[in-house]
Amino acid sequence: MSEDQKILDKVTQSEYKWGFESNIESETAPKGLNEDIIRFISEKKNEPAWLLEFRLKSFKAWQKMKSEPAWANIRYTPIDYQDIIYYAAPRKRPQLNSLDELDPEIKSTFDKLGISLEEQNRLANVAVDAVIDSVSVKTTFRDELKKQGIIFCAFSEAVQEHPDLVRKYLGSVVPYTDNFFAALNSAVFSDGSFCYIPKGVRCPMELSTYFRINAAGTGQFERTLIVADEASQVSYLEGCTAPMRDTNQLHAAVVEIYAHDRAQVKYSTVQNWYPGDKHGKGGIFNFVTKRGLALRASKISWTQVETGSAITWKYPSVILKGDDSVGEFYSVALTNNMQQADTGTKMIHLGRNTKSTIISKGISAGKSNNSYRGLVRVSKQAEQARNFSQCDSLLLGDRCGAHTFPYLEIHNPSARVEHEATTSKVGEDQIFYCNQRGLSTEDAIGLIVNGFCKEVFNELPMEFAVEAQKLLAVSLEGSVG
């Protein structure tokens, strides 16, 4: 083994620091999936008939699809959908008026994660919706937001309190027939966040959902729906962690963004689900469908930092339907050990003068595999569409893989589409240069990797950028002394 490889091995064999399990009593459905389970979930949540109908239709569509899509550059043992628990909720789930009433175990879980649900967030100007397993346990700052007409609450509450809005937009961007995992989610989703920004309102604080899988053997199927009415603006953050377990857990979420004319939505994710151990045992299977619909002169911007999960399958996309609409995708995907990521975006240009930007940074370490997969489609009527794509890969060591699968479908001759791609390696010479200036090898790799990701981190809200930088360092951290 070369010296270079030894250094990298030391640095990249890290421990997952969020792997604790909280002792929260939970109520679960029996294993397996059938119509009865779907009725059970719907009943538990006291849902209106139309929603049960939506679930059952989705379930039927899912059954017809038979199997997962096979085109992604990932390998895994088949998922047994009858061996998963589709509903788990913390047992104590009262209507909370203040944080003092929150289950102390839940509160300490979030404290351990470094997410205070209280005062710090007031200072940081972030409203938080905390989701454990399948259920939202606490949403902060609801009343303050309400004064401006902003709705930010658990999805299940939105179903009760704003059924018309939910019914109008649910499935409007990601139909239940969209793909295997979207169909599954539509059938069994349990909770998530709902957000509505009224016309002309600029949301005064960052909205944030924190997802935590806790119970064993469960799948997490959350559903997020963001509706930005005309000329409104909102920035939304999402974070996720899970305990360390030696079995795989399925996470299949759907996020829909509906941006009306001149609205601006910025959606940032720091995904840190448990990635499995260094031999590839355990970890989250993360199959997520995220899509935004952009109407006239609106803008949807996805920023993601993906460091967790055994498997990541995720393509946050924008349908640029309205003229002059803008779509952006900024991504950092880091894979280490045996992790596999197949992630990217789709930019569908339908309107005239639509513009999209794709910046993707893939970092592979250990024996991992990291693929960028992106589609830029310019339809016939999309005059003067523009796209710029840049896909860079950074390799740490020589046992990992980086792959780029760009697809361009251009049906209008006035389109201007650019694609740039690079692959580089963290060199021994770079590390030695940093060492010679007094930096440890661990710090050197952290610095080099963060530099590589800079263009994406610049897009993250301030506090999140700092968190993301630390997360990258920790994800690569090892025992170099």
Place this chain on the structure above:
Amino acid sequence: MLDIQNLVAGVEGKQILNGLSLRVKPGEVHAIMGPNGSGKSTLAGVLAGKEGYEVSGSLMFDGKDMAEWSPEERAQAGLFLAFQYPVEIPGVSTANFLKEALNAIRKARGEEPVDSKQFLQLMKSKLALVEMDKEMARRSVNEGFSGGEKKRNEIFQMAMLEPKLCVMDETDSGLDIDALKIVARGVNSLRGEQRSFVIITHYQRLLDYIVPDHVHVLYDGRIVKSGGKELALELEEKGYDWIRDDKQPA
């Protein structure tokens, strides 16, 4: 400051340094001159602790045996290497890089980290030494820098980290005369009673501007001749062939 005795070093079984000895006292400037293949860059690499060399002999730095120290431990103890080929680090600004480096060194010495304000002040004063502006410190480390800018950036980093011993590996290579003068002025301003320099070079040119206290000729991996600054001029005039014909122990 630096005491090297009978240093032997090689790469993959091929011996390059063959019993090199050198003593550098605090405040002294030593020039090591030698033709291609004489072991100049190996000496720089071995001093900085670069991996991949098989090394034996005694390496004392500031009274301590540094033979087993890692590159970062040597840097933290005050050894600085100005690289012949400075490395690019995309996306990391020179300012940020140096702040991390400075604080890593301070931490190793049990000192408090510098805050942003102190750092900016320090940076401002040191940038002036090598006629760099703040904009250059904001750019990524060496990325898109010209050859001259890279070398100036090395001297700027040297000034920022305030080492005890500066090893300069062919800093003059690839420099035009204006850049050479700027680099030399920077180095001269850093000379002091407690700081020593080992300047490794092929050509005498740099030594017109940085006047050494001692000049050594490196040949076949050992020092074959030592003298004052006039030795450099003699070498320039007669070339290295003169040494080959007239080899004698130092």
